[in-house]
Amino acid sequence: MTDKPLKTIDRVNRTLGKRHRAEKRFRLYGMLSIGFGLLCVLFLFTNIIGKGLNGFTYHFLELQVELDRETLEITDITNENQILAANYSGVVKRSVYEFFEAQGRKNKASARKLIATEGTGYILQGRLKENAEDLVDTQTTVWALVDDKVDFYLKRLGDPGEPGKHEFNEQQLQWIHEAVEAGKLKRKINWAFFNAGDSAHSEEAGIRGAVMGSFYLLLVTFCLSFPIGVSAAIYLEEYAPKNKWTDLIEVNINNLAAVPSIIFGLLGLAIFLAFFGLPRSTPLVGGFVLSLMTLPTIIISSRAAIKAVPPSIRQAAYGLGASKMQVTLHHVLPLAMPGMLTGTIIGLAQALGESAPLLMIGMAAFIPEIPAGVTDPATALPMQIFQWFRNADAGFNEKASAAILILLVFLIIMNALAVWARRRLERRW
């Protein structure tokens, strides 16, 4: 009886538990990896948002500033040069001493260090430029920028180890806390961040220049890559004969889609900058490089869109006597346009986040001016983030996080637009 051969069903039953456990394990691995991926998304976003929101706010001190002629060193208020060159930090310093009731040289120096006198001076300068006559010789209230160390300390008050505290002496700490309790030292949204260009001081640095630079970059990229990409896609789908030359073009497009972006930077550097002598750090050259980079994306998605147009449409048009070009331009292209636009927006979103090629053509530069055209030296959002990241100053790191948030907001808008375009405009045949 014992050596009776096992029935298959018994053998199956004997191992079934083990096999089911293996099945469950396998499933668990799958869920774990998805969980890991989702966790990464969550962690990344909470981390970035948590850090980034700090960068939009800053601490300001409510100061009463006496704008008298003598201290400002203005003799003639209609003279613009005098208004520009006036001694604003002088009046700011004086009101700081008054505010903290600082006496003696040492105390005055301590008080002065709590405020960004230059940055506050610029605010006053801006006001006087607009309306000097009414303001000079009066007292005005200004939300003065505090020093970035004060801001750093106040933003991390609850943190363990009290970061930034060792920068201040007893007197300064007492002043800071008194001002906070009195409601004079407040955390407010730093509008300068949205309106200003880059600056050497973190409290004055803004994102405007980088946003405009990125805008011009994308403008050039779009103007070049969209028509060229669509034309290439039309040629490859509608006209190209099946031969070696067409194969070569297709192989090249597929390969270019996978070439590392930094190589495109080398191309821009050697061809556009060194050979053609185009100006460095400009959105024009950056746009050239980025359009070469986004072309494969646009061509591939445009081809898919053209392919999706049913042949019956073409045949109907031919039947009515349209020529090949008329069929393509009047019928195929309008129907494929939503798909092409979706692909283009996705390509442009990639271009917006791209950094390595721009690094190569010198767009990681300190450019405080806001660019006004495609041939002005400019930086771009990713480059600005990189620049601020490299800066050792803690204030700039905060700015970089905030800039990342802005970049992500733009990317989300663009991708949402692409999804919307696809949903809204797509036609099913």
Next chain:
Amino acid sequence: MSVSSLFVLIILGVVAAFYFSRTRSLNLARGLGGIKNLHSLPVYYGIQAALWCALPCILLLCVWTIFDDAIIRSMVVQYLPAEQQNLPKAEQALLLSSIENLANGVNLSNAGQFQDIADRINSLRSISNMALTVLLFCAIIATGAWGWFKVKPQYRARNGVERVFMLSLLGCSTLAIFTTVGIVFSVLFESIRFFNIVPVHEFVLGTQWSPQLSIREDQVGSSGAFGAVPLFTGTLLISTIAMIVAVPTGLMTAIYLSEYASSRVRLVVKPLLEILAGIPTVVYGFFAALTIAPMIKSGLHGLGFDLAFLGVSFGPLEVSGESALAAGLVMGVMIIPFVSSLSDDVINAVPQSLRDGAYGLGSTQSETMKNVIFPAALPGIVGAILLAVSRAIGETMIVVMAVGTAARLTFNPLESVTTVTVQMTTLLIGDHEFDSAKTLAAFALGLVLFIITLGLNFFALRIVKKYREQYD
């Protein structure tokens, strides 16, 4: 007139040519009894004339503006004093460009004594500009008029227009080839110059990398050391870490989503994971450098291994603030959606009949996956992984931000290493003299990177393609 106003002039001429030719064709048609008697629609006659006007004039404008500076320069050389005429080419070019600056009203160097030559340049320039303006004006009128005269009922305007249209489409699609050629040339030429200074074997086999050591400008040959092996190992190390993270996670994600998950879960999870692929690399770099690296440093620091029974004991772990581990981990996370979506495609391409056969024989889902689908999809998955590897090798911003620049020959993931891309950026930021070994080295590294990624892509695409055909 300036180039831009000349361009506006051309556009005006083109619009006029279009309008008048179209009107003329309409008038002709009216005489014949309707546009059915014309070969083409009136609009084609207009476009035909506009093209005839636009193409030659724009060509003229471009050629003139490109060459007039060079011609003026060669004309100016003869006015230079005899001693300057005999200068070597490079110095002469320098002198000429400073004279040109003077002509532009910028006196940067001491070229004051050449004021008369600068004036001459200015007068030549204005002559050239006048000539261009007059010539262009004549050309616009002549070509426009010619196009206008060509409008006849039998004239095949549409065919001509369509041929131009087709050629321009062809031109746009060949841009891809020109881009590749441009990349190859720009990288190759500078690399050849580099290999003239530093021998190839020293670059490929040398283990010392310190390009910053140049002491004097003229000492290019002996400056620094250009052994790229530490860079290759560094790149390899970081890519390996990235792959260790990305391949299992991405693969399991793809398997779960394609075989187990309901369509609703798929619909939610897939786009969420794709977010990881859409985040700019500069953000990942920031995250790696400021969040992950300090976490690893504080998490592992002081942890010691004491494997006494093996006779080995490590003291407290030394973790660098710019460890390869941080960059590799973050890069791996970035690549997860890439691996998962590519392998998802491959797994879905395996025919349902294979699955049904396996289920029919009584295998569980995981057994079907492991023993049937996975082997069937393996070539495609390998292709996907190769593409991911080439991505990791070419990735720049994460490593630039999270990894140091010191070249160390090590495989310890807790130490700081450097990669090919990091060195390329550090060598090229700021400094752009194309004659020092330092900048040329970046191009040589670029060549290596280009060849490796191209090879990987080529093989990967071939594997994927070949495999797809198998089941189609």
